[in-house]
Amino acid sequence: MLPNRSRTSVLVFLLPPLLLYCAAVLFPILQSLFLSFFSWNGISDMEFVGLANYVRMLTADDIFWRSFFNALIYLAICLVLQLGGALVVASLLTSLRRGRELIKTLYLLPAVISTVAIAFLFLRIYSIDPVGLLNQLLHWVGLGSFERAWLSDVNTVLAAVSAPEGWRFTGLYMLIIYAALIAVPKELEEAAVLDGASKWTLFTKIRFPYIRPVWITTTIMATTYGLRGFDIPYLMTNGGPGQSSELLTTYMYKTAFTSTDFGYASTISVFIVIECLVAVGLILFMLKRKAD
């Protein structure tokens, strides 16, 4: 327990960031909630429509549901690539003697490249005419029949726009998980090895339980980032072809700034906020229950 005086000073120092957070995050969310009950195109008079926007969103809007399920698939692909990839790479790194720093840096590199550059890079990689890297590779290894216009094919486009986002942040999460893994006490591991634990048992019984708090944090981070993923799909395909790579976020953005339907766009953004809260709640619930 802190003495009284320093508790006051802690509060004093916490207050400015809290106010900033309220102004920058909470206030717009409440604004959106407020706007979601109106029909407003920016220049018309605001018209109160009650729950009509919500009814339309949940019952009458096929694009909304399409984007919702697309967003879930996008999230799943991102999570597998980011967390799964990060865990594998981090585990392999701990068993490496040399060159750790180099590999860490190389993996982290995509996270610092600008999104626009990544989008353009992958546009080229997926291209069919002129032939891009991916199609060329498939051709070389004899899988020519798989060559396609990845971003124009409605069956592949969603995975194609998810992969760059997943790839990009694998290095970042790898770094966090790696830091947690090397903090696992060596004595514990050695004791387990002496008791005859296999590598797999060592991982599942010693290492993973030890890094669970970090794992929860990274999962929450990756999930919320994934749910609000926007820029790469928007830049690469603008949600197309059709609505095949439309996410809730890109749909919300278009509704607001192309259709100038600010009321309905706010309704969608309120849904995104709720979706994020539910996702975080679910993760905490599942991981806590496992830990108990």
Next chain:
Amino acid sequence: MKKLLRAAALAAVAALALTACGGGGSTSDPANVSPTGEIKPREISWLLSRPADGAVINIMKKLADDYAKDHPGFALNLITTPDRPSYIQKLETLAAANKLPELFDTDATPFAQQLAKQGKMVDADKLLKSLDLYDDYRPGALDYQRFDDGSLFMIPFQFELEFIWYNKALLEKAGVSVPESLDDVPAMCTALRSAGISPIAIDGQDQWPLERYVAYQPFRAAGPDFVQKLKKGEAAFSDPAGQKTVQWMAELGKAKCFQDGFSAQGYSDAQNQFTSGQAAMYNIGTWELPSLATDKLNADVRDDIDFFTLPTTSGSVTAANEFVSPSGIGMAVNSKTYDPLVSDFLKFALEKYPAEYAATGALSPTTNVQTTVPANATPLYKKALETANTLGEKQAMPWDTQLDPTTNGRLQQELVLLVQGNITPEQFTKTMDDAIKQNAPKFFK
């Protein structure tokens, strides 16, 4: 209370309105085009969506500098966002915040019409007449800027003709000739494909180029009125003219008219395909004359390039000399900030602009100047300019400036699916007619 609600709601979008532009001034009558009073020089802003180093901006900068010599303290602040979707978002956000600058660019969209109805734009018809410039303009250039009711609120700075450019050698290789009817195009594509040639290069990423194609058949079959009725729900894709274009688009797709993976390819990708001799045709306007009809064009294809105008069809109600001839995005004058200074500057600039613009080799929106053909031009350049003299009265309007934004967005998405064969013409028709039914009433009350 309403004001408070508005103000509160605005905070949500204000974060995106990064550019704060001049406001202030009292509200004025949009029809009052000759404000009286003293000319007080100050800085005025023009929010525009034109290429940063393009002729329009360069000339207006120069004219503003000239004007400032006699009016110390005057400056023209040009804020350009060439990327059109980003520009439209910026414009709409500023309009919502009631912070539009003195001058701003817009097409004759339903959104702009709402602004005009609210008295936020100066009546350009009256303005040009009061400056004694109205009769200089090509009627077609002004018509392009008009709203459906014939009112004029935007001033054109360009005049362009859209052609279908083609590569003679590639057509010959495939044993096909220039199509006489739009209905010949699918068969032509099939022939080109079997000769291993990409028939048409198209910028699928920006979506408007594909949307041009959907406008062609109805323009020939039913004239320019079709889209005006369609957007209000008075005509439908299930009508004969609508069905004709839906089926034609599906056929273009089936015949693989557009390059593989076109939906993810951009403006320069498409142009490169054509100028490198990989694609046989390319639909683009005279704004690309400097790259298609001068010695800048790849020497390997230079002698093979020609163009034809939009083919007609049997039973066509519009003539061969009537096609897409846009006068570009127009400039609107904010009525709130319109004062003797803005009026005086516009008089100065609009009088001098056409001569300067024509000297750059572009087609002026007025008829009182002669375009200079650049020294490095190929014979095609002159031929393109001369086509402007024989234009008919009707013009095909690009649909993206006509439909309400939500329907327009949906149309752009569904068109790709239709051409790629992911949906049937029936599905397309139903989706689009439903979309119009749902969205049009909000914009065209």
